[in-house]
Amino acid sequence: MRDWLRRRAVARTAVVALTVGLGLLAAMAVVSSQSAARAADTAAATQQASQQWNEIYLKISIEYELLEDYLDSPDQNDRQPLLSSIGSAEPNLRWLLANGGDQDTRQAMALQNAYGGYTWTLRNLIDAASAGDRPGTLKFAKQAALSASGLRRQASVNVARNNLSISVVLRDAKQDIARQLIAVKVLSIADLLLVILCGLVLLTYQKRTERQAADNDYRASHDGLTGLANRRLLTDRVAAAIAEADRGGPGVGLLLLDLNRFKEVNDTLGHHSGDLLLMEVARRLRNATRPADLVARLGGDEFAVLLADVEELSDAGAVAERLLTELCGPAELGGLTVDISGSIGYSYYPTPSSSAEELLQHADVAMYHAKRNHLGVAGYEVENDDNSFEQLTLLADLRCGIDRGELELHYQPKVSLPDRAVAGIEALVRWRHPIRGLLGPQAFVPEAEQSDLMLALTDAVLDMALGDQKRWRADGRDLPIAVNVGAACLRDSGFPGRVEDALRRHDAEAGLLTLEITESFLIVDPSAAAGALARLRDKGVRISIDDFGVGYSSMSYLQSMPLDELKIDRNFTAGILTTDRGRAIVGAIIDLAHAVDLTVVAEGIEDEATLAAVGEMGCEQAQGYLMCRPLPPAEIPTWLDTWTVPALS
Template identity: 50%
Template sequence: MLAKVVRSKAVARAAVIGLALGVFALAALAAVSITTNASTTSHIRHNSQISDRWAQIDLHISVESEALNDYMVAKKFGKDLLDSAMYSAVSDLAWQARYGDPEDVGNVVLVTDSYNAFTQTLTELRRTGTDRERTQSLADQATLSASFVRKSANANVTRHRLAMDQYLAEADQFNQKLSLAAITVCGVDFLLLVLCAGVLLTHQRRIEGQAVESRYRALHDELTGLANRALLADEIEKALRTARQHEEAVGLLLLDLNKFKEVNDTLGHHAGDLLLQEVATRLTGAVRHSDTVARLGGDEFAVLMPQILSPEHCSEVARRLLDSLEGPADLDGVTVDISGSIGAAVFPLHSSTGTELLQHADIAMYTAKRNRLGIAVYDPEADRHNSQELGLIGELRRAIDENELVLFYQPKVSTRTGRVVGTEALIRWEHPSRGLLMPGDFVPQAEESEIIIPLTDRVLAMALDQHRHWRDEDGTLLSVAVNVPTVCLLDEAFADRVGAALELAGVTPAMLTLEITETSIISDPVRASTVLTRLREMGVRLSVDDFGTGYSSMSYLQSMPLHELKIDRSFVRTIADSHGGAAIVRAVLELARALDLEVVAEGVEDEATLALLGSMDCAYAQGYHISRPVRPADLITWLSSWRTQKDFQPVL
């Protein structure tokens, strides 16, 4: 309770203000004391001077009286003494009249009159000759005057001494009160000083605690409590310094979780946080005390391992770590499988600095993830290839902004009539230095990063703009198909973006076909079905691309709002000379008819295959025999030369 009071801001402010007022009160008391003492000293000095002057007057009168007595005894010898003694009190009486207090000024008038009478009597006495009777009478009269003056002087001395005693007593009482007040203020100030010191110490401890906490937060991940990137960098540098001194090796593992984004998108960020915490627990439980486990951000973790014997040892540790990590995890009642990809790099074999070690481990992890290896050790040859790919992804962002992407179009035709029923838009990249790049050169890498979303949006907008151009400029009504990656089907906002693109281009939704893969469906069938249903309700056509190469179940196909299946080219190529290929195509056609889906055969490369597909009642075909992917202007030229151009019309 006391500590809480001390930590209170109101108490701290009150203590500081109280201490300031206490110091001010002490200063005021000191000023009053100094002023009072000075006034007392001045008053006592002045009264002492007045009292001393009255005493001097008494002394002078005594001397003059003694001189009178001597004169009366022996006139001859006492005359000079009397003359020198006379008028000795004049200056003291004048001083009293000028500097004495009002009562002294009133008294000095009477005393002066008596002293003047005394002096006149002495003067007359000296002039008297041998008349002894007259002389004695004057002497008696002078003695009476002198006695009055002395009594008055003594009375004034006594009065001033009594006044000084009373004044000193009053001053002493005031000083006692002043001292008591000073002691009280000093006591209060001391208590306030103790309180202020307690407040300051409390705040100092709090600030120190906050500094420690801030430093901990600056060097640790808030969610998992693991070291963050900054602390990992410091630990790497320390480990490398030690390794250089003792000629040891240091290993660094970088781990990236598989399908973490799907967990986040499907179950929510809370489940994602629980998954990251579970991964942190498993990693810290599987490493040595000398190792450092860090979270670099997102779903990336790192393990720094001093004193690694060899790259093989590092790989073995990585394998044990991955085995400890993988397995089911319960996330608030939902069980998910944890898996990941680990990249390893070793100092000084692979890297000479901490920055290089981290970079090379990241490259190895990227290799493990892309090739589904689980674990990969850094390879300089793969590094050069990966560096080119990473640089390509960075350039792809610029290519989207600067319109370096182009679309080629491959027509689809009816196998029975040869009519052109639509086109598929296929992306190309006109790289300023590497020439025309095919989709396989950059799309797989784009799918592993967030850039696939703006890339897909850009392709969609370009295809719809081209459709509008053919319709408005060439009078050709030609539907377009666009490939859609998995990530778009897990994005609830994708349907809204498609609708906005259609509205902006002024294109009827039925003129757009979105082609998806089987893996897109099985990745998250519930969310995929929701997005696809919205697209179908908008009027957009939906097609499953490369059917037969994935792992989709019949239940997924039955529940998804699809329009079309596209048989993968690997089955179509062998249809004429392989019983298995023909059987698979017939099975897909039967399945499609049962599900009321249209079928497009991809990879038709000769007339015989096209004719055979027609005999199997496969409605549509696409392939090099019909046309390679061509630029938009070349497609219009191709249409004019196609032998069934007279029958051209879209199938809606």
């Protein structure tokens, strides 16, 4: 602030000083011009007076010469010129009396009297000569000579006086001009220095303004937290890249990244930790991309990468896979360790995206498809694009479908390890849409979770599952059954009562019902989860935590929450045979679960080697395609009859 005030004071002082200097310079020019004009006027007036005195001198001299000629031969021919010349200096004397200065006026008045006597003498001389009066003529001639000499002397003195005055005026004017020139030079140098100072000040302000403009432009096109490009700059670059592609350049690839469980970090660790996480993600994205690629933050935990020189959609997919690998992993946030993961969707121009709007929209569709289905990376496919009229009417159709009984359940068994006996089955919902056919849960459950339909959907699934369990029990098959429960149900204070009513209605044993909840709800609303789970567990219902391992910090809740079972997410079990790290993580989860007396279920088992590996690590149960894919309820008895428990070796 102090520097700014100092610069402002210097600038204003320089401008004021320059204004004063230029004003003085202009004033000097005016004064010099007026002084020169006055000197010129004075010199001209004096010159005119001098000229008049000079003419008087000449005319008196001519009159006297004509007098001498007349005296030499006083005939009639020489008389007339003399008579004509008498009084010829009178006009000059009158001019001096009217226009001369004080000195010239006084001298002219004195000379006029003497000149009058001189002309009178000349006339008397002519009269005496005409009368033949020789003595009188000689007397008047002598007087005329004396008068002419005196008159000429007076005239010459005034001529010399005026010439001297002219010299003095010119000398004084020259001295004044010299002094004024010095002052002008000093002022000019001072003004030049002030102009230079003002120029430097203006240049400084211009550079500062340019820097400010560049800074404002940068702020307008970049994210303030991470320093990445923002949505505006990304949109401009996408448009430019598409224009280049239309001119024959390479295609355009766009990746859209959304972090997993970012909200949980903000809610659990605070917004400061959330900001640290976003900055770490930005750093990893910069390091994992090429200089020609543009990394942008679109807002919240959503990022984008504009790819240069992409030849086809699969190239964008390869970059997305590599980028996700570089991104995922633990990160230190203020002394706490969290695991970074995300979902990436990618699209490509000119096909299937045909415009900048479609490129962004398709990448967004692909990203949400990857997120919903836990794929990590997904490219845009038309069949996954839910932005359609059918999707807009999906919730209304689902509400009607629940009322019309269009929901169906498929069941996937779980087996015990190491004997591989059937330990229970999990109910998985399907929707027999009257137009779109059989829909899997990924097509409608995420939308239901964002609305009030999740309560009705869960109640319907629970009622159907307990109904199927009752029928199997009537056939002598007492099967434990698991039902997935959405977070909205646990927030509903009436849900535990409805579960109890459903158990009573179907004459079901509470201990044979397991409710599976997602790990994210434990983190988002731990107090609500603890209260609801405690009420359900008090009624004898078993509680399982599903998809364990993909969150940030849910391990801290295993000790405090009323849980019975933990299901390891398929993303971890898939890596126990390929990486030492994957095997170590699964082993650590199993040990942690056993430490708090939880039964462990390994999901996603698709081969014998993986099944044997999880059994060796102490996992009690397994579930996956190796044992059985999800089956309609009518096929479950047949599978149970054909499932053979292998002999123990």
